[in-house]
Amino acid sequence: MMNWIAGVGRSTLSQLSDLGRATLILMQAIFGRSNVGVHWRLTIDQIHVVGVLSLSIIIVSGLFIGMVLGLQGYTILTDYGSEQALGQMVALSLTRELGPVVTALLFAGRAGSALTAEIGLMKATEQLASLEMIGVDPLRRVVAPRFWAGVISLPILSLIFVSVGCLGGALVGVSWLGVDSGSFWANMQASVDFSDDVFNGMIKSVVFAVVVTWIAVYQGYDLVPTSEGIARATTKTVVYSSLAVLGLDFFLTAVMFGEV
Amino acid sequence: MKRNQSIVTTEAFVEIRDVVFRRDQRVIYDGLTASVPRGKITAIVGPSGTGKTTLLRLIGGQLKPEAGDVCVDGLSVQSLKRAALFDLRKRMGMLFQSGALFAELSVFENVAFPLRVHTNLDDDLIRLVVLMKLEAVGLRGAVDLMPSELSGGMQRRVALARAIALDPEMIMYDEPFVGQDPIGLGVLLSLVKQLNQALGLTSLVVSHDLQETLSIADHVIMIANNRVAFQGSPDVMQASDDPLVQQFLHGSPDGPVRFHFPAPSLEDSVS
Numbered sequence: 001m002m003n004w005i006a007g008v009g010r011s012t013l014s015q016l017s018d019l020g021r022a023t024l025i026l027m028q029a030i031f032g033r034s035n036v037g038v039h040w041r042l043t044i045d046q047i048h049v050v051g052v053l054s055l056s057i058i059i060v061s062g063l064f065i066g067m068v069l070g071l072q073g074y075t076i077l078t079d080y081g082s083e084q085a086l087g088q089m090v091a092l093s094l095t096r097e098l099g100p101v102v103t104a105l106l107f108a109g110r111a112g113s114a115l116t117a118e119i120g121l122m123k124a125t126e127q128l129a130s131l132e133m134i135g136v137d138p139l140r141r142v143v144a145p146r147f148w149a150g151v152i153s154l155p156i157l158s159l160i161f162v163s164v165g166c167l168g169g170a171l172v173g174v175s176w177l178g179v180d181s182g183s184f185w186a187n188m189q190a191s192v193d194f195s196d197d198v199f200n201g202m203i204k205s206v207v208f209a210v211v212v213t214w215i216a217v218y219q220g221y222d223l224v225p226t227s228e229g230i231a232r233a234t235t236k237t238v239v240y241s242s243l244a245v246l247g248l249d250f251f252l253t254a255v256m257f258g259e260v
Numbered sequence: 261m262k263r264n265q266s267i268v269t270t271e272a273f274v275e276i277r278d279v280v281f282r283r284d285q286r287v288i289y290d291g292l293t294a295s296v297p298r299g300k301i302t303a304i305v306g307p308s309g310t311g312k313t314t315l316l317r318l319i320g321g322q323l324k325p326e327a328g329d330v331c332v333d334g335l336s337v338q339s340l341k342r343a344a345l346f347d348l349r350k351r352m353g354m355l356f357q358s359g360a361l362f363a364e365l366s367v368f369e370n371v372a373f374p375l376r377v378h379t380n381l382d383d384d385l386i387r388l389v390v391l392m393k394l395e396a397v398g399l400r401g402a403v404d405l406m407p408s409e410l411s412g413g414m415q416r417r418v419a420l421a422r423a424i425a426l427d428p429e430m431i432m433y434d435e436p437f438v439g440q441d442p443i444g445l446g447v448l449l450s451l452v453k454q455l456n457q458a459l460g461l462t463s464l465v466v467s468h469d470l471q472e473t474l475s476i477a478d479h480v481i482m483i484a485n486n487r488v489a490f491q492g493s494p495d496v497m498q499a500s501d502d503p504l505v506q507q508f509l510h511g512s513p514d515g516p517v518r519f520h521f522p523a524p525s526l527e528d529s530v531s
Contacts, residue, residue: 038377126360130419133320133354134374135346 022218029139029147029217042145043152050111050146051153055160057110058103062161065102066168069093073169074177086179087188090169091162095192095201096257099162101249104208107154108241112216115146116237119220120230128221143217150213151206158205200256207248212241273298273430273462274319279328281314288314290486292328296430296479301456301463303477303494305470307508310483312466313357316432319464320354321345333429350378353423353431357438359415361407367394367418368403374425393421397451413444417451424455430462431455437469445469449476470509474498482508485516 073089119142122128128138166188173179192198216237223233272295281289288311296302304312317323318330321337330337335348361370371390375381381389394400397417407415416436423431433452437445453476456463467473474480474494482490482497482505489504490497497505507515523529 122363125363126356126358127362129317129322130354130356130360132322132346133349133352134377134422135349136377137342137346 018222021222022214025139025143025218025221026147026214028137029144039140039145042141043148046145046149047153050107050115050149051157054107054110054153054157057106058157058161059164061102061106062099062164063168063171065098065161066090066094066165066170067172069098069165070169070172070177074173074179083173083177083179084183085187086169086173087166087184087186088191090173091166091188091192092197094162094165094169095197097249097253099158099165100201100204100208101245103158103161103205104154104212104245105242107150107157107209108212108216108238108245111150111153112212112237112241113234115150115213115216116220116223116234117230119143119146119217120223120225120233123221123223124225124227124230139221143221147213147217150216151209154209154212155202155205158201162201203256204249204252207252208245211244211248215241215244271298272296273333274464275329275331276315276318277329277331279318279325279330281311281318281323281325283311283314287486289325292483292487294481294488294491296462296464296481298462299456299460300478301452301465301476302479302481303473304464304466304481304483305468305473305508306483306489308468310486312483313434315483316354316434316464316466319432320349320352350374350426351429353426353428355416355420355423355431355433355436357435359407359412359419361415361419361422363407365407366403367399367405367407367410370407370418371422371425374422378426389425390421393425394418396424396455397421398447413440416440417448420448420451424459424461427459428461430464432464432466434466435468436465437467437472445472452476484508 069090070086073086074083077083077085077089119128122138122142128142131138131141170181170184174181174184219233219237219240223229274296276292276294279289279292281287281292292315304315306312314323318325319332319337321330321340324338332348332352335344337345337348340348361367362373365373368387368390371393372386375386375389379386391400391403394403397420399414399417399421402410402414402418407418410418420436436448436452440448449472452463452465455461456476465473465477474497477494480490480492480494480497481488484504489508490500490502492500498509500506504516506512
């Protein structure tokens with residue numbers, strides 16, 4: 001029993017010290033001295049890598065999720081004879097929940113794991129150490145641009161996901177199942193509120209972006225520089241990010257929509 | 261190759277005093293004291309696993325000692341603020357075991373990297389300096405290649421060009437001769453020597469290739485059993501009757517340094 005309690009205490013302490021180290025790394029990356037011109041260009045490069053190159057998976061997934069929503073929504077709503085509310089259902093599900101959450105999960109798998117592996121490999125091949133010895137802070141040069149790129153890209157990807165999803169819903173609902181096009185779009189416009197739905201969804205997305213990218217760069221920067229260490233850190237990135245996104249989503253939903 | 265015979269007594273560039281360093285629970289250094297003379301080639305030798313690379317990292321401020329003091333040119337490395345530490349590092353070059361070239365940059369950009377970051381030179385001048393540095397390591401022709409297109413030895417020479425791009429006052433070589441064929445080894449040896457003579461660089465060479473390293477070194481620091489086992493000129497080292505030094509010089513399996521990793525006796529483990 002004592003051993004068990006000691007074990008819990010030890011693992012709590014080590015979790016806390018991990019969190020502390022991750023916070024320190026993030027703070028140093030964001031608030032250190034920097035050369036804004038160079039830094040901005042590196043960030044743009046990274047936005048291309050983590051954002052633009054994630055577009056295809058985001059668009060394809062968004063389309064399918066929207067189509068599934070359209071199909072499922074139609075079969076349920078048609079029981080009550082209210083299939084004209086399909087637009088509202090698709091749009092609200094996407095803006096409030098599925099857009100931010102699924103985009104963040106896909107982003108963790110597509111871009112987060114790549115960030116971890118890339119930074120980890122730079123560590124394993126002594127590139128980070130050699131940056132340090134050249135007198136360049138790797139936190140500023142390597143970690144910060146990747147962090148900002150993630151924070152900027154994910155909310156935009158999430159918006160794209162929602163838009164494509166709505167189109168997918170319309171494709172199935174209107175073009176295939178024959179819901180009236182006018183009532184589909186009009187219902188959507190009337191029921192989706194900018195500040196309640198779209199803006200709250202964006203806030204979620206920004207929170208997820210910070211958390212997922214933070215986990216990814218920290219796992220990469222702090223890993224054990226061996227092949228096994230890189231494999232483990234990449235897995236951890238995806239697992240921790242997914243859990244964090246789903247947990248935080250519940251919390252944010254409770255705060256944003258809980259008083260209804 | 262003519263060896264500098266004088267026993268080095270000039271002012272030290274790096275001064276290491278009573279350093280204690282532990283990695284996890286394993287003691288690496290227990291009261292290490294050594295000094296690296298200015299403008300000379302200093303060899304750091306010793307059995308594997310004695311933390312020779314660790315010493316370079318302590319000097320570069322990438323690791324901090326638990327106790328004791330590491331001074332580079334009068335500045336105490338472990339107590340420097342981050343910004344001051346990075347300023348000090350501009351005055352040191354380091355050649356890593358793997359070369360550690362930036363994989364996404366071409367050879368030219370790798371060598372130009374320190375110049376772009378730390379100077380305001382215009383592109384023409386940067387190009388000139390980069391070509392000069394690459395010429396010095398014999399790889400001017402490889403200027404437009406990517407690191408992945410070079411052999412390991414060539415990568416290390418490019419890394420050397422990058423390490424000297426800013427004309428540092430000291431350069432640290434971490435196992436520069438590992439995996440080099442005899443020609444590459446000879447080229448590197450004479451490069452290290454030339455850089456030292458032409459630029460007055462303080463050079464620190466960590467190496468297992470004992471005879472080669474001693475042939476160019478002015479000063480030797482031998483590390484064994486968590487402390488400095490010998491410090492002095494290579495000639496004094498050859499003549500030393502310390503059993504540890506003799507064992508190392510002649511590569512005898514038995515002596516003060518044990519071949520076996522510490523373990524309970526074989527009888528106890530087997531029974």
